Amino acid sequence: MSDTKNVNSESDGGRKPLSVGRGKDSGTVKQSFSHGRSKQVVVEKKKKRITQPAGKTGKPAAAGASGGKPKVSKAAELAKKLGITEAELRARQMALKKREEDEKKRKAEDEARAEAQRRLAEEQERRQQEEEQRVEEEARRKAEEEARKKAEAEAARLAEEEARKPKAERKAPAKREPVRNEPVPEAEPDASPLAELGGRVKRAKPAAPPPAKPARRGEPKRRQGKLTIAAALDGDEVRQRSLASVRRAREKEKERRMAGQKDNKEKSSREVIVPETITLQELANRMTERVADVVKFMMKQGEMMRANDMLDADMAELIVEEFGHTVKRVSEADVEIGLEGPDDDEGDLVGRPPVVTIMGHVDHGKTSLLDAMRSTDVVSGEAGGITQHIGAYQVTLESGDKITFLDTPGHAAFSAMRARGADITDIVIIVVAADDGVMPQTIEAISHAKAAGVPIIIAVNKIDKPEADANKVLTELLQYDIQVEAMGGEVQAIEVSAKEKMGLDNLTEAITLQAEILELQANPDRDADGVVVESQLDKGRGPVATVLVKRGTLKRGDIVVAGSQWGKVRALVNERGQQLKEAGPTVPAEILGLDGAPDPGDPFVVVDNEQRAREITEYRIRMKKQARGAGPTAKASLEQMLSRLQSGAGETSEAPLVVKGDVQGSVEAITQAVEKMSTEEVRARVIYGAVGGISESDVLLAQSSGAPIIAFNTRANKQARELAEREGVEIRYYSVIYDLIDDVRDTLSGMLAPEKRETFIGYAEILEVFNITKVGKVAGCRVTEGVVKRGCGVRLLRDDVVIHEGMLKTLKRFKDEVPEVKEGNECGMAFERYEDIRVGDLIECFQVEMIERKLEVTN
Numbered sequence: 001m002s003d004t005k006n007v008n009s010e011s012d013g014g015r016k017p018l019s020v021g022r023g024k025d026s027g028t029v030k031q032s033f034s035h036g037r038s039k040q041v042v043v044e045k046k047k048k049r050i051t052q053p054a055g056k057t058g059k060p061a062a063a064g065a066s067g068g069k070p071k072v073s074k075a076a077e078l079a080k081k082l083g084i085t086e087a088e089l090r091a092r093q094m095a096l097k098k099r100e101e102d103e104k105k106r107k108a109e110d111e112a113r114a115e116a117q118r119r120l121a122e123e124q125e126r127r128q129q130e131e132e133q134r135v136e137e138e139a140r141r142k143a144e145e146e147a148r149k150k151a152e153a154e155a156a157r158l159a160e161e162e163a164r165k166p167k168a169e170r171k172a173p174a175k176r177e178p179v180r181n182e183p184v185p186e187a188e189p190d191a192s193p194l195a196e197l198g199g200r201v202k203r204a205k206p207a208a209p210p211p212a213k214p215a216r217r218g219e220p221k222r223r224q225g226k227l228t229i230a231a232a233l234d235g236d237e238v239r240q241r242s243l244a245s246v247r248r249a250r251e252k253e254k255e256r257r258m259a260g261q262k263d264n265k266e267k268s269s270r271e272v273i274v275p276e277t278i279t280l281q282e283l284a285n286r287m288t289e290r291v292a293d294v295v296k297f298m299m300k301q302g303e304m305m306r307a308n309d310m311l312d313a314d315m316a317e318l319i320v321e322e323f324g325h326t327v328k329r330v331s332e333a334d335v336e337i338g339l340e341g342p343d344d345d346e347g348d349l350v351g352r353p354p355v356v357t358i359m360g361h362v363d364h365g366k367t368s369l370l371d372a373m374r375s376t377d378v379v380s381g382e383a384g385g386i387t388q389h390i391g392a393y394q395v396t397l398e399s400g401d402k403i404t405f406l407d408t409p410g411h412a413a414f415s416a417m418r419a420r421g422a423d424i425t426d427i428v429i430i431v432v433a434a435d436d437g438v439m440p441q442t443i444e445a446i447s448h449a450k451a452a453g454v455p456i457i458i459a460v461n462k463i464d465k466p467e468a469d470a471n472k473v474l475t476e477l478l479q480y481d482i483q484v485e486a487m488g489g490e491v492q493a494i495e496v497s498a499k500e501k502m503g504l505d506n507l508t509e510a511i512t513l514q515a516e517i518l519e520l521q522a523n524p525d526r527d528a529d530g531v532v533v534e535s536q537l538d539k540g541r542g543p544v545a546t547v548l549v550k551r552g553t554l555k556r557g558d559i560v561v562a563g564s565q566w567g568k569v570r571a572l573v574n575e576r577g578q579q580l581k582e583a584g585p586t587v588p589a590e591i592l593g594l595d596g597a598p599d600p601g602d603p604f605v606v607v608d609n610e611q612r613a614r615e616i617t618e619y620r621i622r623m624k625k626q627a628r629g630a631g632p633t634a635k636a637s638l639e640q641m642l643s644r645l646q647s648g649a650g651e652t653s654e655a656p657l658v659v660k661g662d663v664q665g666s667v668e669a670i671t672q673a674v675e676k677m678s679t680e681e682v683r684a685r686v687i688y689g690a691v692g693g694i695s696e697s698d699v700l701l702a703q704s705s706g707a708p709i710i711a712f713n714t715r716a717n718k719q720a721r722e723l724a725e726r727e728g729v730e731i732r733y734y735s736v737i738y739d740l741i742d743d744v745r746d747t748l749s750g751m752l753a754p755e756k757r758e759t760f761i762g763y764a765e766i767l768e769v770f771n772i773t774k775v776g777k778v779a780g781c782r783v784t785e786g787v788v789k790r791g792c793g794v795r796l797l798r799d800d801v802v803i804h805e806g807m808l809k810t811l812k813r814f815k816d817e818v819p820e821v822k823e824g825n826e827c828g829m830a831f832e833r834y835e836d837i838r839v840g841d842l843i844e845c846f847q848v849e850m851i852e853r854k855l856e857v858t859n
């Protein structure tokens with residue numbers, strides 16, 4: 001191989017001697033070109049590298065080119081020998097050295113890694129062995145325990161038998177029997193009584209010797225396979241592993257570790273908390289298993305289930321055990337534990353205003369009285385003049401004392417709500433109009449108050465009326481065990497006129513006096529709890545609940561659980577529409593921010609966090625659903641409702657109703673009132689009752705169940721109205737509850753089967769029986785009593801026994817059909833589809849009237 005390079009200057013004909021500094025043999029050659037131009041060209045000749053082992057070099061290192069030259073360095077000599085430049089040699093030496101170092105480093109790393117792996121493997125092996133030993137030990141211990149128990153039982157049995165044997169026989173026992181409770185030697189199986197009897201006591205096999213430990217990596221191994229010279233020579237050296245083998249080993253180790261991990265996972269048993277019901281998904285989460293695995297397991301059991309399907313506790317327990325975990329069953333109701341917080345210390349309690357409920361008969365002046373005391377006119381704004389729902393208000397007296405009033409309506413339809421009102425009430429004021437006296441709902445109010453154990457104050461109202469007679473009222477009350485102070489009793493009675501604002505001070509005085517006696521106290525410095533008084537879905541504000549705080553202070557931003565709803569209190573508003581920052585004990589306030597409208601009477605409580613709130617409401621919703629599913633008048637999903645309606649066709653005529661109301665209280669009250677009307681024969685059933693306007697889905701539900709829609713202070717939207725018209729669904733609108741109830745009563749009355757009333761009209765005796773062709777048998781009779789009419793009902797009596805009942809086909813007198821035959825006259829009679837008539841039989845004649853019935857309901 002040769003390279004040519006231009007050399008511009010000198011021309012030296014001879015070949016230049018080789019110098020040590022140049023790595024290539026070179027010389028210059030003169031090149032001649034045309035026109036007398038010439039140029040010197042350096043010719044380099046690369047020598048082929050000859051690598052020879054040092055010993056085998058034929059010539060001495062210095063021979064040849066270096067012949068007469070002075071002393072040359074060793075490296076230069078070596079370089080020359082190798083046919084390379086000294087620099088190259090050095091570079092190579094360096095590279096060689098570096099490679100060696102790298103190799104050493106890599107080897108050390110490999111070794112360290114191998115060592116780490118070995119240690120890991122050893123550790124795992126040790127653990128496995130320990131686990132195996134533990135399991136073996138456990139099994140052995142169990143087996144021994146079992147054997148011991150068996151032996152004990154056997155011994156006891158033998159001792160018993162022995163005791164039963166006659167004395168003589170007992171005297172020569174072959175061997176001493178083990179006494180009960182005496183420990184039986186465990187180690188010798190033959191010593192057991194069962195063995196003595198020739199039986200075989202099953203014992204655990206002696207623990208097998210631990211399996212021979214496999215030689216560990218790093219330990220001297222026993223030689224295996226052929227012994228070759230190479231192997232013998234290299235025997236003691238640490239053999240360097242090939243990269244592929246290291247890789248293979250690593251791969252194997254990884255696999256082993258993965259498998260180990262899987263085993264460990266299977267072995268890691270957890271305690272899974274299982275409530276009464278749980279979704280498959282949740283159960284899988286609690287077990288930290290995959291949902292798919294649980295579904296697969298259920299499939300193997302023949303159950304096709306999805307992640308959201310509910311499992312009962314038994315099924316959940318089975319699954320948990322199958323997956324190798326332990327079960328801790330808890331009652332779902334546990335989530336409610338500690339919800340209301342601890343009881344208050346005596347020292348934390350401070351006085352609180354009383355909660356007063358005004359009850360009384362319709363139009364005795366409840367609203368007027370309340371109005372008079374708080375000077376806000378709510379009477380005029382009410383439809384039909386009736387208070388439609390419980391409202392709660394607080395009044396501040398001149399003295400600065402406060403009284404919280406619950407305004408409950410007087411109609412019986414609201415008695416359920418009133419009962420709730422009494423529950424949170426400290427004092428009940430029963431309003432009795434002095435001109436009207438004690439009326440049915442006055443009595444009902446008294447019983448509600450008494451049942452709740454709440455003190456009563458009687459307000460004899462309308463005292464301004466000329467016909468007012470307070471004494472009459474007080475005397476009437478005696479009948480119902482209300483003995484007022486004036487008559488030597490303990491109940492305060494105040495004469496008032498709501499209209500003329502007379503006697504109001506006396507009434508408030510009576511209330512504060514009663515409150516003092518009751519020593520009403522609460523701790524304001526704690527999380528609030530209380531009761532939902534009313535709730536509604538407000539178009540602009542969303543769900544709004546009127547609550548009454550019983551203990552603590554409700555603040556804006558609190559997380560509240562109210563019945564099965566929860567939310568963060570966005571705003572607190574009082575009865576005057578003013579925003580509040582907080583509401584202390586017995587302060588009524590509307591709360592905004594709940595995710596739905598809770599039911600009136602539901603308790604509410606402030607909880608620590610959203611998680612807890614969610615947990616509780618979810619549980620309550622589940623409970624509600626279950627209760628709905630179980631109850632016969634349950635509200636449920638559309639499908640469920642329909643299937644129940646279809647299957648529930650029984651003896652009773654049922655009028656299904658869909659009720660939509662403006663507030664939850666109305667819906668509930670209507671439902672109660674309507675269901676109260678139901679008798680054994682006819683029943684009005686509210687298949688669906690809810691707050692809000694009428695939607696298309698309501699119409700569809702009503703249509704499919706043949707129910708009219710009762711709308712109380714709500715209206716249908718356009719789509720719903722059109723759909724109702726198209727499908728012929730009746731929507732009845734009401735704003736006065738009396739009208740609604742009257743209407744439902746009329747409908748129910750219409751459904752009552754008319755009563756069959758039978759009237760006896762006469763007797764006829766058969767004197768002769770004629771057999772007339774084409775007509776059949778005809779009885780020749782004489783009317784012995786009353787009258788016989790054409791088409792009347794007849795009973796054939798033979799020896800005073802009714803042998804036939806049917807209708808009269810013909811009534812003739814002298815061959816002519818007549819409308820009636822009177823007593824003492826003779827006539828011919830034939831029966832419809834009956835001919836077994838004989839002389840001497842008696843015919844009883846009667847008429848049947850169908851009488852329309854009215855529903856008799858008290859409310």
Ligand SMILES: Nc1nc2c(ncn2[C@@H]2O[C@H](COP(=O)(O)OP(=O)(O)OP(=O)(O)O)[C@@H](O)[C@H]2O)c(=O)[nH]1
Nearest residue numbers: 362363364365366367368386387410462497498499
């Ligand atoms: N003369 C007179 N009339 C009164 C008095 N108090 C109430 N009234 C009248 O009695 C009627 C009924 O009064 P309300 O306050 O609506 O009676 P209520 O008990 O709240 O009635 P409901 O809400 O329908 O149960 C109204 O016309 C009142 O004006 C009173 O002290 N004197």
